[in-house]
Amino acid sequence: MKGEHTYDSDAFASALFGAWSGPAIGLLDLDAFFASVEQLDHPEWRGKPVIVGGDPESRGVVSTASYEARTFGVHSAMPSAQAKRLCPHAIWTHGHFDRYREMSANVMAVLADETPYVDQVSIDEAFFDVSPGRYSSESPVVICQRISRRVSELGVTCSIGLGCNKTVAKIASERDKPRGLTVIVPGTEAGFLAPLPVRAMSGIGRSGEAALHQAGIHTLGQLAAADEQVLSPIFGVNAGLMKLRAAGREVSMVTPIDAPDEVKSVSNERTFGTDLTDRDDVDAAIALLGESVGRRLRRHGLAGRTVTLKLKFSYGKGRTIQRKLAHPTDDENVFVPVALELLDSIWFEGMHIRLAGLGMSDFDMSGGVQTDLFCEVDERGVQTSDRRELSVTMEKVREKFGRDAVGFGRAARFDSDIVRRDKS
DNA sequence: TCTGGGGTCCTAGGACCC
DNA sequence: TCTGGGGTCCTAGGACCC
Numbered sequence: 126m127k128g129e130h131t132y133d134s135d136a137f138a139s140a141l142f143g144a145w146s147g148p149a150i151g152l153l154d155l156d157a158f159f160a161s162v163e164q165l166d167h168p169e170w171r172g173k174p175v176i177v178g179g180d181p182e183s184r185g186v187v188s189t190a191s192y193e194a195r196t197f198g199v200h201s202a203m204p205s206a207q208a209k210r211l212c213p214h215a216i217w218t219h220g221h222f223d224r225y226r227e228m229s230a231n232v233m234a235v236l237a238d239e240t241p242y243v244d245q246v247s248i249d250e251a252f253f254d255v256s257p258g259r260y261s262s263e264s265p266v267v268i269c270q271r272i273s274r275r276v277s278e279l280g281v282t283c284s285i286g287l288g289c290n291k292t293v294a295k296i297a298s299e300r301d302k303p304r305g306l307t308v309i310v311p312g313t314e315a316g317f318l319a320p321l322p323v324r325a326m327s328g329i330g331r332s333g334e335a336a337l338h339q340a341g342i343h344t345l346g347q348l349a350a351a352d353e354q355v356l357s358p359i360f361g362v363n364a365g366l367m368k369l370r371a372a373g374r375e376v377s378m379v380t381p382i383d384a385p386d387e388v389k390s391v392s393n394e395r396t397f398g399t400d401l402t403d404r405d406d407v408d409a410a411i412a413l414l415g416e417s418v419g420r421r422l423r424r425h426g427l428a429g430r431t432v433t434l435k436l437k438f439s440y441g442k443g444r445t446i447q448r449k450l451a452h453p454t455d456d457e458n459v460f461v462p463v464a465l466e467l468l469d470s471i472w473f474e475g476m477h478i479r480l481a482g483l484g485m486s487d488f489d490m491s492g493g494v495q496t497d498l499f500c501e502v503d504e505r506g507v508q509t510s511d512r513r514e515l516s517v518t519m520e521k522v523r524e525k526f527g528r529d530a531v532g533f534g535r536a537a538r539f540d541s542d543i544v545r546r547d548k549s
Numbered sequence: 550t551c552t553g554g555g556g557t558c559c560t561a562g563g564a565c566c567c
Numbered sequence: 568t569c570t571g572g573g574g575t576c577c578t579a580g581g582a583c584c585c
Contacts, residue, residue, distance in 0.1 A: 206550065396552095396554080
């Protein structure tokens with residue numbers, strides 16, 4: 126008997142896997158998620174190639190392609206213009222992210238109803254722990270089949286991988302899509318992983334793969350057996366962990382669902398349809414990015430101490446510059462001028478800016494309040510300005526009357542076609 | 550007609566302190 | 568007669584993920 130199976134029959138699975146030994150970790154991955162939601166909401170699009178992504182005419186990329194579009198060779202992260210050539214008759218949409226978030230929350234609620242141990246890793250993926258005896262004594266396979274069925278009832282489908290840890294579950298989930306359930310029986314994971322290319326394991330990207338090939342390591346089996354001295358220059362402090370993961374021996378923690386993931390940074394960036402060369406335009410773009418970052422910081426109740434300005438130039442290379450502030454702030458009237466000073470430090474006439482990004486991080490508020498006579502600091506030790514109230518008021522107006530109700534007028538310079546990516 | 554928009558984590562060098 | 572080593576903070580950049 127091989128360790129890898131795809132099951133269709135409840136009876137067969139429960140007969141075979143009534144007794145599961147050790148941890149049972151699942152990964153649920155929603156199939157072509159954004160495109161599937163669009164097809165659910167637009168019945169006339171079902172069975173047709175649907176592409177969620179950026180504008181083919183500017184510099185957009187494909188966020189998600191429906192399975193019908195994938196048969197034409199279209200896939201995530203492909204430049205939209207290329208996708209358009211491969212599949213000219215595809216239905217295009219820029220996406221409806223509030224709707225995707227809503228559907229994602231419904232799916233996560235199904236998971237939470239089955240087990241309290243859920244780690245949501247993205248809008249369309251979550252690990253869950255269904256180890257027998259941890260929460261329920263039911264067969265993990267049966268629980269996964271039920272999850273799959275309940276998700277289908279919501280109008281979208283998922284693929285699930287089940288194994289002894291996250292690495293195994295994740296790779297298993299990719300074996301059979303869409304609507305697959307792939308089970309790696311405990312004890313068979315090393316054999317399942319060994320022949321796979323190193324790139325199959327998350328955490329190994331293009332450059333990691335190249336470095337491993339250089340060292341003569343091509344498969345996960347070879348990685349598991351490799352000398353840690355060889356892996357150290359490639360993975361740094363994680364060399365030992367990568368070996369363990371490749372061997373299928375990693376021990377995964379799946380935290381209870383109510384443990385909120387700590388937000389480490391909040392940022393906003395924008396690629397322009399045509400490069401910005403005028404300094405006033407760049408300043409306006411940064412101010413606009415700052416509004417969005419400030420709004421999200423305040424919504425999360427966060428205040429950051431590090432301002433990061435990110436630029437990409439027309440010839441491809443980029444720069445990121447950071448500055449640490451004396452006080453944390455959630456007020457763009459404070460951190461946007463800092464970002465503009467950072468820009469001053471590298472700006473030259475003739476610069477072609479393809480992308481500008483602005484981020485805030487370093488939210489640790491435990492450092493205590495420093496006193497500073499030269500800026501306003503509120504009772505939390507957060508630096509503010511007399512214009513913060515204006516920003517807050519504008520947000521409230523927008524919430525009530527819509528995004529375009531009020532603004533500083535600089536938004537009009539840039540179209541807004543921001544699209545997020547979904548890999549499945 | 551080469552590459553979007555979020556994020557996280559790690560490394561390495563320099564400044565600065567003892 | 569100026570020099571070692573360790574620790575920590577800050578900054579820039581890169582790899583990776585969805």
